[in-house]
C-alpha cells in the first residue's frame with residue numbers, strides 16, 4: 001500500500017453534557033463526581049479546604065494512563081474534543097480538513113528523498129558515536145506514567161537554531177508547516193523537535209497516545225499535533241518493519257503507515273493511539289510536537 005487511504009470516520013455521537021470541563025484535572029474530577037451518590041456530604045462539610053486536590057492526586061496515582069484515557073474517551077469522543085481547537089475565523093485548508101476528519105493524514109514527498117537519506121545517515125552516525133540517549137531513561141523523569149519497557153528507541157532533542165546541518169532542512173519544513181497549521185488551529189506557536197532511532201533488531205514503541213484530549217486554547221502546554229518526518233528507505237518493504245500502527249478508533253480497523261523516506265505523518269496528539277511495530281532495519285524519524 002503506497003499511501004494509506006484514511007479510514008471512514010467512525011460514527012461520532014456528540015456529548016449530551018451542557019458543561020464540558022476543560023482541564024485534565026477538571027475532567028478527572030467530574031468523572032469522580034459522576035460516580036458518587038448524591039447524598040454524600042458536600043465539600044462544605046469537610047474540614048479541609050484542599051480535600052479535592054488530595055483526592056485528585058490519589059486518584060491519579062491509582063489509574064494507569066490507558067485507564068485514564070479510556071475514561072476520558074467514554075466521556076466524549078476525543079476527535080470531537082479536538083475539533084473545537086479549530087479557529088472559528090480560519091480560512092480553508094484541505095490538509096486541516098483531512099486531519100480533523102479522521103484524526104491523521106499522510107503526505108508523501110514532504111522532504112526530498114536525498115534530504116531524508118542524509119538525515120538518516122547522520123543520525124545513525126550520531127547513534128553509533130553514543131550521542132543519543134535511550135528514551136526510556138529520559139521519559140521516566142518527566143512522565144511518571146510511562147513504563148520503562150514501553151519503548152527502546154534512542155533520542156536527541158533538536159533545537160531549530162542549532163540542529164546539525166543534516167536535520168536543518170527537515171526542522172525548517174516542520175516549522176513552516178507549524179506556521180501554516182497555526183492559522184487554522186489554536187496553538188501557541190512552540191514545538192518540541194525530536195530525533196529518534198529505532199535499531200533494526202526489533203526497536204519498537206508500545207501503543208500509547210501523545211497527549212490527553214484537551215480543547216482549551218488557553219492551556220498552552222498541551223501537545224496538539226504530532227508531525228513525524230520519516231527518513232526511509234523510500235524503497236521500504238515489509239522486510240524493513242517499523243510501521244507506525246494507528247489503532248482504529250471506535251471499532252475502525254488499524255492502519256499501518258510505512259515509514260518511507262520523505263513521508264510526513266500528521267495526527268492529532270490527543271486523539272490517535274499509535275504504536276511503532278518492531279523495526280527490522282534501522283529506523284530514523286524527526287518528530288515535532290506542536291503545542
Ligand SMILES: O=C(O)CCC(=O)C(=O)O
Pocket residue numbers: 196205210228244274275276285287
Ligand atoms: O516514530 C514514530 O512513528 C512514532 C514515535 C512515537 O510515537 C513517539 O515518539 O511518541
Ligand SMILES: [Fe+2]
Pocket residue numbers: 208209210274
Ligand atoms: Fe507517540
